[in-house]
Amino acid sequence: MKRVLGLLGAALVLLLTGCAKKAPYDYAAFHASKPKSILVLPPTSQSPDIKASHSVLSTTTLPLAEAGYYVLPVAVVEETFQQNGLTNANDIRAVAPQKLYQIFGADAVLYLDVTQYGTSYLVLNSETRVAVNAKLVDLRTGKQLWAGNATASSNENNNSSGGLLGMLISAAITQIVDTISDKGFDIGAITNTRLLSAGQDGGILYGPRSPQYANQR
Numbered sequence: 001m002k003r004v005l006g007l008l009g010a011a012l013v014l015l016l017t018g019c020a021k022k023a024p025y026d027y028a029a030f031h032a033s034k035p036k037s038i039l040v041l042p043p044t045s046q047s048p049d050i051k052a053s054h055s056v057l058s059t060t061t062l063p064l065a066e067a068g069y070y071v072l073p074v075a076v077v078e079e080t081f082q083q084n085g086l087t088n089a090n091d092i093r094a095v096a097p098q099k100l101y102q103i104f105g106a107d108a109v110l111y112l113d114v115t116q117y118g119t120s121y122l123v124l125n126s127e128t129r130v131a132v133n134a135k136l137v138d139l140r141t142g143k144q145l146w147a148g149n150a151t152a153s154s155n156e157n158n159n160s161s162g163g164l165l166g167m168l169i170s171a172a173i174t175q176i177v178d179t180i181s182d183k184g185f186d187i188g189a190i191t192n193t194r195l196l197s198a199g200q201d202g203g204i205l206y207g208p209r210s211p212q213y214a215n216q217r
Contacts, residue, residue, distance in 0.1 A: 027146070030145040033107070033108065034208070035069070035136075035138065035207070037070040037071070037105075037107050039104050040057065040061070040077070041111055042057055042089040044093055046113070046116075047116060047118060051184065055184055056114050056192065057112070059185075059188055059189040059192045059193075060192050062193075063193050063196035064110075064204075066198075067206055068209040069207035070209065072104055077104065093111060097109060097142045101139035104139075107138070112132055115133060128154040129152070129153045129187065130184055130191045131191065132151075134195055134196070136204065148202060150195035198210065198212070
């Protein structure tokens with residue numbers, strides 16, 4: 001009897017856990033900070049592809065601007081770092097927020113880390129995948145305002161058909177074409193749109209340049 005009750009209790013716990021609602025994201029620090037401008041640093045990268053950092057960086061401005069923020073021009077920011085002897089993303093990431101505020105005067109800084117980038121051959125398929133982690137920090141206080149992550153893949157909604165040989169040939173051709181054409185740039189743009197667009201559950205908030213700014217909670 002005790003064993004039966006134990007099993008029923010475990011099942012009840014699993015049921016309640018499955019029904020539990022996801023806790024809402026805590027935007028208290030974000031609301032208190034009210035950032036208007038964002039400095040985007042060159043992303044650090046865990047990918048062996050040397051194009052990963054600049055490719056992802058090049059598509060960050062559009063979703064942030066559409067979300068209602070002023071984004072410091074990434075080319076100007078990169079040139080400023082170079083003139084001060086900083087060319088490596090890891091070295092730039094180590095600069096203190098207070099120092100970044102003195103130099104650029106932005107309200108917040110966006111740190112990005114590329115965890116996956118590029119095309120890989122998967123025996124019967126070829127996939128280009130880009131995954132990025134992000135963290136937004138107040139440059140005046142050093143407090144974290146928001147963090148998130150996103151990924152995109154060329155195989156989303158891809159329904160393969162045909163025989164085994166056809167799938168092998170198709171995968172090999174796709175990998176070659178995607179590598180040569182840097183398919184990662186297009187997939188990275190999708191990842192950034194998912195990561196940095198406002199109005200999503202747990203996503204970045206609208207900025208003061210957006211008409212949605214006054215209505216958000």
